[in-house]
Amino acid sequence: MLEVRGITQRFGGVTALDDVSFTIQGGGITGIIGPNGAGKTTLFNIVTGIYTPTAGTVLLDGRNVTRLAPEKLATLGMVRTFQNIELFGKMTVLENVMVGLHTKGKSGIFASALRAPWQMAEERRLRERALHWLEFTGIADLADVDAANLPFGKGRLLEIARSMALEPKLILMDEPAAGLNSRETLELARLIQKIRESGVTVALVEHDMELVMDICEAIVVLNLGRTLAQGTPREIQENPDVIAAYLGEG
Numbered sequence: 001m002l003e004v005r006g007i008t009q010r011f012g013g014v015t016a017l018d019d020v021s022f023t024i025q026g027g028g029i030t031g032i033i034g035p036n037g038a039g040k041t042t043l044f045n046i047v048t049g050i051y052t053p054t055a056g057t058v059l060l061d062g063r064n065v066t067r068l069a070p071e072k073l074a075t076l077g078m079v080r081t082f083q084n085i086e087l088f089g090k091m092t093v094l095e096n097v098m099v100g101l102h103t104k105g106k107s108g109i110f111a112s113a114l115r116a117p118w119q120m121a122e123e124r125r126l127r128e129r130a131l132h133w134l135e136f137t138g139i140a141d142l143a144d145v146d147a148a149n150l151p152f153g154k155g156r157l158l159e160i161a162r163s164m165a166l167e168p169k170l171i172l173m174d175e176p177a178a179g180l181n182s183r184e185t186l187e188l189a190r191l192i193q194k195i196r197e198s199g200v201t202v203a204l205v206e207h208d209m210e211l212v213m214d215i216c217e218a219i220v221v222l223n224l225g226r227t228l229a230q231g232t233p234r235e236i237q238e239n240p241d242v243i244a245a246y247l248g249e250g
């Protein structure tokens with residue numbers, strides 16, 4: 001589904017990624033891990049269209065998407081969530097999901113007060129769709145709360161609801177468990193599995209090793225800007241190079 005081929009990224013004299021290649025198979029949950037400074041964030045930003053790499057190619061279903069902007073990638077079925085939650089604080093939870101849907105719809109959410117009947121119908125349709133994704137992520141009871149008043153963990157779920165509402169084929173999550181307590185992390189794990197069961201491929205960059213080992217079928221390990229290993233959780237846990245890289249960090 002997603003193929004990363006020979007990605008190199010230099011920032012001035014720093015080589016953040018050096019000829020990184022791997023494949024993410026459709027239908028599963030893939031974890032991208034690695035010690036601090038391994039290049040995970042840089043890779044994530046390249047794959048999701050924030051950075052243009054110094055060299056290399058990103059293919060989505062065989063199509064070269066290397067230089068495409070995030071909005072374009074979303075229309076091709078690839079969306080991302082952010083580590084630092086980016087919500088519209090003064091809008092309700094429901095409106096936060098609707099805003100994303102409006103970019104697909106015919107009228108803007110702030111369309112004039114003189115709404116045509118077709119606009120009203122569209123608004124209703126978007127509202128129902130947005131509500132569906134709040135139900136999917138388990139936060140429908142918070143639909144009318146201002147996003148600014150959401151507890152942090154619920155904000156993360158809203159981020160995921162917003163991304164899922166775009167009905168992607170592939171969702172990339174940037175450290176989805178960062179800042180969550182153990183109960184919230186468990187809730188997140190079940191949600192990610194539910195997303196996969198709904199037919200959407202998931203890839204996550206994550207520091208929480210327990211979560212990665214628990215839910216991922218495949219793991220890619222980066223170290224010092226290179227692909228150190230790729231395999232199942234068990235293969236990765238037993239890989240001497242991986243163990244050495246993490247011990248070296250501690």
Ligand SMILES: Nc1ncnc2c1ncn2[C@@H]1O[C@H](COP(=O)(O)OP(=O)(O)OP(=O)(O)O)[C@@H](O)[C@H]1O
Nearest residue numbers: 011014015016034035036037038039040041042043
């Ligand atoms: N904009 C930038 N300018 C210069 N150097 C950068 C930039 N972004 C990242 N780097 C460097 O590239 C390397 C990889 O950083 P990156 O943030 O991608 O690693 P990471 O695996 O995400 O680390 P962490 O787990 O600590 O978030 C580091 O040496 C970092 O200092």
